[in-house]
Amino acid sequence: MTDPMVSTAWLAEHLSDPNVKVVDATWFLPGDERNGRALFEQAHIPGAVFFDIDALSDQSSDLPHMLADADTFGHRAGDLGLGDGAQIVVYDAHGLFSAARAWWNFRVMGHKDVFVLDGGLPRWRAEGRPLQIGPASTKPAKFAAKLDLALVRDIDQVSAILKTGTEQVVDVRSAGRFEGTAPEPRAGLRSGHMPGARNLPFTDLVADGALKSRDDILAVLGKAGVDPSRPLTATCGSGVTASVLALAMARAGIEGTAVYDGSWTEWGGRSDTPIVTGPA
Numbered sequence: 001m002t003d004p005m006v007s008t009a010w011l012a013e014h015l016s017d018p019n020v021k022v023v024d025a026t027w028f029l030p031g032d033e034r035n036g037r038a039l040f041e042q043a044h045i046p047g048a049v050f051f052d053i054d055a056l057s058d059q060s061s062d063l064p065h066m067l068a069d070a071d072t073f074g075h076r077a078g079d080l081g082l083g084d085g086a087q088i089v090v091y092d093a094h095g096l097f098s099a100a101r102a103w104w105n106f107r108v109m110g111h112k113d114v115f116v117l118d119g120g121l122p123r124w125r126a127e128g129r130p131l132q133i134g135p136a137s138t139k140p141a142k143f144a145a146k147l148d149l150a151l152v153r154d155i156d157q158v159s160a161i162l163k164t165g166t167e168q169v170v171d172v173r174s175a176g177r178f179e180g181t182a183p184e185p186r187a188g189l190r191s192g193h194m195p196g197a198r199n200l201p202f203t204d205l206v207a208d209g210a211l212k213s214r215d216d217i218l219a220v221l222g223k224a225g226v227d228p229s230r231p232l233t234a235t236c237g238s239g240v241t242a243s244v245l246a247l248a249m250a251r252a253g254i255e256g257t258a259v260y261d262g263s264w265t266e267w268g269g270r271s272d273t274p275i276v277t278g279p280a
Contacts, residue, residue: 002253003115003251004103004114004115004116004247004250004251005115005116005117005118005211005247005251006089006115006116006117006118007117007118007119008117008118008119008123008124008127008129011045011089011117011124012129015045015046015047017087019085019086019087020086020087020089021047021049021081021082021083021086021087021088021089022045022046022047022048022049022088022089022090022091023048023049023050023051023080023082023088023089023090023091023102024036024040024044024045024048024049024050024051024090024091024092024093024121025051025053025090025091025092025098025099025101025102026039026040026050026092026093026094026098026121027053027054027092027097027098027101027240029185029237030185030186031185036050036052036053036092036093036098037050037052039093040136041133041134041135042133043125043131043132043133044121044131044132044133044136045091045121045124045129045130045131045132046130046131046132047132048091048132048136049080049081049082049136049138050080050136051080051090051102053065053098053101053102053105053240055076056068056073056076056077056105058072063238063262063265063266064238064265065101065238065239065240066239066261066262067105067108067147067152067261069147070109070110070145070146070147071145073105073109073143073145074109074143074144074145075143077106077109077143077145078140078141078142078143079138079140080136080138081138081139081140081141082141082143083141083142083143084111084141084142084143084144085113086111086113086141087113087114087115088106088111088113088114088115089114089115089116089117090102090103090106090114090115090116090117091116091117091120091121091124092120092121093120093121093122094120094122094209095119095120095121095122095123095206095208095209095210096116096118096119096120096206096209096210096211096244097240097241097244098240099116099117099120100116100240100241100243100244100246100247101239101240101241101243103115103116103243103247104151104243104246104247104259107148107151108147108148108151108152109143109145109146109147109148110144110145110146110147110148111143111145116211116247118210118211119208119209119210120209120210122209123209123210150256150258151246151256151257151258151259152258152259152261153233153258153259153260153261154260154261154262155260155262155266155267155273157233158194158233158235158260158267159273161233162194162195162196162197165196166231167230167231167232167233167258168198168226168227168230168231168232168233169194169196169197169198169232169233169235169260170197170198170199170200170224170226170232170233170234170235170245171193171194171197171198171199171200171235171236171264172199172200172201172202172234172235172236172241172242172244172245173193173199173201173236173237173241173264174201174203175199175201175279177191177237177264178192178193178197178199178201178280179192179193179199179277179278179279180192180193180275180277180278181277184237184264184268185237186237186238186265186269188269189264189265189268189269190268190269190275191268191275191277192268192275192276192277193275193276193277193280194235194267194273194274194275194276195274195275195276197235197280198224198225198226198280199224199279199280200220200221200224200226200245202236202241202242202244202245204220204224205217205220205244205245205248206244211244211247211248211251212248213251214251214252214253217248217249217251217252218252220248221252225280228249228252228254231256231258232245232249232257232258233257233258233259233260234246234257234258234259234260235259235260235263235264235267236263236264237263237264237265238262238263238264238265239259239260239261239262239263242259242260242263243259245257246258246259
């Protein structure tokens with residue numbers, strides 16, 4: 001399959017396939033009191049395991065859910081029963097939000113056979129498909145992670161890109177946050193955006209909790225002034241919704257979109273990084 005998305009019908013047909021592993025990657029923004037794991041135990045797709053975006057991250061970093069090293073990620077993914085030969089299908093309780101981050105995590109760790117459930121848990125529920133309650137039952141597997149740094153950008157790389165223009169930097173936060181007129185959900189961050197970045201709110205890529213079609217994605221890119229033929233680095237608040245843009249680019253047939261892992265939490269949380277406000 002070349003499309004990074006799979007339908008609920010496809011998953012229902014393949015749910016009993018031992019090689020298909022289903023992953024719930026529900027995550028909520030700071031200030032939202034809902035808990036992804038608690039919701040998972042209340043109801044999840046049968047056989048799914050819970051992918052805790054914060055727990056499967058670099059615990060030594062003071063930035064949220066930064067990428068873990070390959071060995072750590074491999075051990076934690078293996079503990080969830082996710083092995084090297086698995087065909088992984090990720091979903092979330094939003095429809096499409098945090099599942100894209102888990103999809104990107106697996107791809108960064110060298111596992112390319114990973115997909116996102118189009119419409120997520122809301123569509124699965126709406127179609128009356130089966131649900132399971134309680135914690136996941138897992139059988140450890142071997143996951144040999146190998147970090148693909150081509151899909152990741154750090155603050156020094158982004159600083160250089162903004163100066164040289166070698167890549168497009170696309171910020172998927174809301175227009176208000178990008179322009180500095182709306183507050184950041186995390187305390188202590190400055191408002192605005194990186195000089196030279198373009199704004200394309202990730203919500204423009206999603207319709208009714210599902211990723212838009214290839215043609216619609218290309219139209220959204222064009223409207224935002226983004227050239228799909230040029231290299232692109234996606235950024236957001238903390239690297240979660242930037243992954244939605246990477247996913248959308250893959251659906252449009254464009255591989256290799258990088259994500260700035262620290263995103264605005266890192267850039268806006270420092271005093272030595274340039275910031276501008278207003279439209280791009």
